[in-house]
Amino acid sequence: MKRILLALSIISIVFSNLQLLAEEESKENLSQCLSVEGMSAGWLKSTQKIRDNLSKLKSSDPKVSKWLPAIKRRSLTLRKLKKIGSMERDIFTRFFEAMLEDLVNDKKVLARFSGQTINYGYWSKHINKLTGTKVQVPANYDSDKEYQFFMYYKIGGGMYWNTPTKKWAGPHDKGAKVSGPHRPKAEFCQKVIPDTFQAWSALYYGVKGRMGLVEELKELTLAMSQDFSMSLDRVFLSGYSDGGYSAMWIASRYPHLVAGIAPGVANWQYGNMGNYTFFNFATLVVDGWRDGGYIGENLARFTTLNNMGYDIKCIISHHGHSMTWLEEVETVKKIMAWAKTKRRNLNRKHIKYATWNLAWNRAYWFTIKQMENPLLASLVDAKIEGNTIQVKAKNISVYQIALNDKLVDMKAPLKIFTNGRLSYEGPCQAKVTVDHLKSSKAKFVKDTVTHGGMSAHAFLLTYFNKKSGHKKFRIKGQSWSWVKFTGGTEVERKIVKASSWVGKDVDVTEKKYAETNLLIYGGPLRNKFVEKFTKDLPIKFEKGKFTVGNKVYDQPQHCVKFIIPNPLNPKKNCVIIAFNDPAAVSKELGIPKLDISPWGFRGGDCQVFGIKKNKAELKKLDSVRKKKRRKGDTYKKDVYIFGSDWKVYDQTPIGTIEKEFGWNDILQLKAEAIKEKTGAQVGLYGSQPGYLKWKTSFNKGAITMNDVAVTHQVPEFIMTCELTGKQLKGFVTPDKRGKVPVPNNTLFANKTDPGYDPKTSLLISEIDDVKIYKVASGYALCDSGALGLSASVESMPKPHFYFETVKEFAEKKGTTVKSNNLKQTEIEVTEAVVSYIKKRGKISPRVK
Known part of the structure; x- marks a missing residue:
């Protein structure tokens, strides 16, 4: 009996060991990567070869370990493919089969391709x-x-x-x-x-x-x-x-x-x-x-x-x-x-970065979490030396640094200086957040998700369905819901149409619309959903008018389109389109739409339509367009950029406009301002392309920083260079047709011209051909190539000319360097103009 019991005990131990070995074998076996639970017969047939080869591979095999991430990723993808047809096989499963076959047969993986x-x-x-x-x-x-x-x-x-x-x-x-x-x-x-x-x-x-x-x-x-x-x-x-x-x-x-x-x-x-x-x-x-x-x-x-x-x-x-x-x-x-010869270094210890929108806010280990002034770009120049980080930050309230042992000694204390001042001293952490200015504590704060920008979200989306008649994006979790208003009159409701209403304002519930972006028509006076959040809106609405900052829009054709976080979920966007009188808007302008375009540039956070152009603008319009004016031609729009708290940014006047500024007057103002701000002897300024223009005139009265900033869709930094007198004359001397290449410049023809200052002004007649002049310019002169390089094409090497420095280029016969020491400053044109206006208080166009 004892022998029988002993034999049974031995058998039990052997069986247990075999079971453990089988379990270990199962854990190593890669077949577990691809579950077949709930999959169709067709799917099972299409993946048979893959599953057979997975069962032959072990995760502990050194030859397999390199490819484990790919095997696991592809297995997860296969589970998502409910149907495997010719397309799926052509672009996916045949590569997976080949990878596994190569591993099983100890061949170079995917070398067959x-x-x-x-x-x-x-x-x-x-x-x-x-x-x-x-x-x-x-x-x-x-x-x-x-x-x-x-x-x-x-x-x-x-x-x-x-x-x-x-x-x-x-x-x-x-x-x-x-x-x-x-x-x-x-x-x-x-x-x-x-x-x-x-x-x-x-x-x-x-x-x-x-x-x-x-x-x-x-x-x-x-x-x-x-x-x-x-x-x-x-x-x-x-x-x-x-x-x-x-x-x-x-x-x-x-x-x-x-x-x-x-x-x-x-x-x-x-x-x-x-x-x-x-x-x-x-x-x-x-x-x-x-x-x-x-x-x-x-x-x-x-x-x-x-x-x-x-x-x-x-x-x-x-x-x-x-x-x-x-x-x-x-x-x-x-x-x-x-x-x-080039390699990316994720742990580089010196980085520079610029942005005007938190949709893109990171470079390597540095992330901008909150901007100070939404009207300007944010710049950072950060350098790591030992366990000290020097951060030169411009227009940044809050930033975050991600650290690892390749950047710093994680066991040693860390110091972070922001613009020369100690802003953090303490232990090294994986992430260190620095709030070196007073950050916004508002209910909704601009971040990387709801970052603002009427068109900025288009950069982050991918496909839309053109057949549907409106631009509805086909991306899970990023759809737009068009919400119809039930308030107002029946006539107004008929006027405001959309190609695909998804619901009425009374049906908008957190459960239904918290996970979607909202496009809402009507504003709080007509849309019952928006009415609930009136106090949180950046714009004040009253019967027959609305107020943006300190500016009242009370004409029937005035309408506004602005973007804010979805009140039901601040991680989604909400675009509201409201009007004083829908009938007037429809007649004069047409009802605005969402207008997401792959070709669109910056859209701002708020656009006001239906603003009548001034006399100078209408006169210019008539001189350019010989045919009958089109619908909306006599109107322009105002653009606003919201602050980090999703409110209209500081509308404190920076000065007073005594006489209307047209577009050329604004360009001349910029030429004067960049000269003064950089301490240059001459300022030259050319216009950006039409698609980058927002505000093209200044009306009489108070002017704000927002008015200045939105004369250009995107931030523009002042360029500086050195020109000989002869080169400089080429920019300001009339050509054979009597046209001045850069008419918006700070040079004067006569001492009696308005604005001439003997201490700071320069006469064209005083320019010395061989003398070197410091010049400030806008980017347009670089855009046109006027300040760069040129060459006599026929004398250039074939098939190509490869050069690494400006000096190397200049040494080649037949080349011309159009300026010396051309550089980009960290001063925005907007900053220069604001400073110029504040210094004077009141300004009028310079008559040339």
Whole structure:
């Protein structure tokens, strides 16, 4: 009996050990990564090969561990794919099968795709769907080596071409076909760029950095780095025309995502604020001598940033505004060779960053949490030395620093100085928040989610449904609900129409609308939902009028559109469109809409429509437009930017306008102001493009800082340089047609001219050709290339001229440097004008 019991005990122990071994084996077995619970028979059939190979792999195997993040990510994605059709197989499952087969058979992972152009699929959390991007795999790809990655962005027309009309088209337009452009071509990549991953953005509406390009870059590169031996520290952005613009825009807003950029024949329509952030990454300016539209600006940017010590180089070929540079063997080889020397450093100890909106507010370890003055940009120059951090902050109330042991000694005490003053002393923490100014404690505070900007949220969204008749975004959690008002009269309710009402104001409940962005028509006098939150609104509404700050709008055609946090959930946005008289607004202007456009620039937080233009503006309108005036031509709009507390920012008058200022008068005022603020001898100022204009006149009476700030859609920083007298004369001397190249300047023709001051003014006749003059200018003179570089094209090297400094460029025969020591200051034009007006109290246009 004892023998039997002993035998049974031994059997029990052996069985238990076998069970434990089986459990351990099960834990190591990767089949557990992909649960089959609740999945369909079709799904099970489509994933059979994947599941079989998962069961053959163990997590403890050193050969497998590198690929575990990719295996787990792909397994989670498979669970989300309820149906696996030809598209899913083409862009996703076949790669997963190949990866697992290679691991099982001890082969180089995914090397079978070497040299191929693949439709690479990944799950996007941003749009909550499987999406794909065209990727060129390096020739002779080896998963044991490290590779760099180039992302290309499209031209402004997008990727759909309508052959019959010979125009760029939308994805839903009749006759529209995908035409790329995909350059460099696959064959070219295989022969010329054998050691670099190439990818082409898949977003049609992703032009100029908008509509989800940032999210695409983040998600695509992360997935690629897990599936292939592609380094996240070797990501480069490029593109053609607006695609080059996109590369610059993304890098200047999110510098920690890239190692460098090589924008090609790029345009840049956001002024010069973004240039400040180029300090953090490497830039290679790529252009053609005959790119008449943009080479001047690109060379001026190179000149400016090179003079400021930034890592920027230049390569110019013999072509115009085209993609030729992506087909030139030697040029592309040079670009790739340049990239191979660059690496991203997430723990760099010196960063610079600029922003005008908290939608983009971070560079590496530094995050701007709250701005002081919404009318100005925020700048930061932060440097880590040992366990001391010196922060030079401009227009920043609250910021946060993320620390790790590669930046500082986490066991030692930390000191943070802000603008020379000690603002933190204590232990090192993973995150340190510094409130060095009095931050807003309001009920709603602008942050990275509800950041303000009538159009800023468009940058963060991706797709919209053009077929629906209105721009309704198809992104989970980011939809807009159009709320109809039930107050007012029946006539008013009929006038205000929307293509897709989702509900009435009386039906808006927290349960139903807290997780959506709201578009609300009617204001508190007509919309019963808004009425509940009247006291929290930044605008005061009364019968027949509304007040923004200290300005009353009481005309029937006056209407207002403004953005605030959703009262039901401050992490969502709410746009309110209200009017004094809907009938008058409809007749004179048309009822405003949400107007989210992939081409839109900055929209401000509040826009007031229906303001009649003054006599000077109407006279100019008639002289320009020969045909009959269009609806709304006689009206303009006011723009306001809310403070951190979502209220109208300080409307204290800074001075008085004694006589109306037209647009040219404002430009002249800016020329005078930037000269005075910088201590320059001469001020030159040119106009920004029309699409960057907001306020184009000053009426008689009190003027505020907001009035000055919104004469330009985006912050503009003063440029300074040195010009010889001969060069200076070229800007102010009439040409053969009698036209002065830069009419808005601070020079005087005669001592008897109004405003002449013998101590500070300079006569044109006094200019000495060989003397050096310090000049202050606006960015327009850089935008036009007037202050940059030029060359005699025929004498330039072929196939390209690569140069690293302004000095190297100047040494080449046939080149011209149009200014010396061209630099960008940290002083905004708005600051200069405000200072100029405050100093005088009362101002009138200078008569020239």
